[in-house]
Amino acid sequence: MDYKKLSDEELLSEHKKVKTNDLINATLIGTFVGIACYSTIKHGAGFFTFFPLFFVFIFLKRKKDNKELENELKSRNLK
Known part of the structure; x- marks a missing residue:
């Protein structure tokens, strides 16, 4: 998304x-981390240990994508 085109209120x-x-x-x-830990303790390392951790990486990637919004807020002194 191009945050530079948004108004201050929209931003x-x-x-x-x-x-x-x-x-x-x-x-x-x-x-998901709790599920992975529980699965590891109860059943050892397996599919249900690593499958939830896959989603953790997806959520962490989204967090990095939000940096553009943060930078635009700082450049406009809105934060």
């Missing part, structure tokens, strides 16, 4: 959405 609205998504992603990451 702040997008920032609120990202913050909500970050909270949901953090909860899901914790859940």
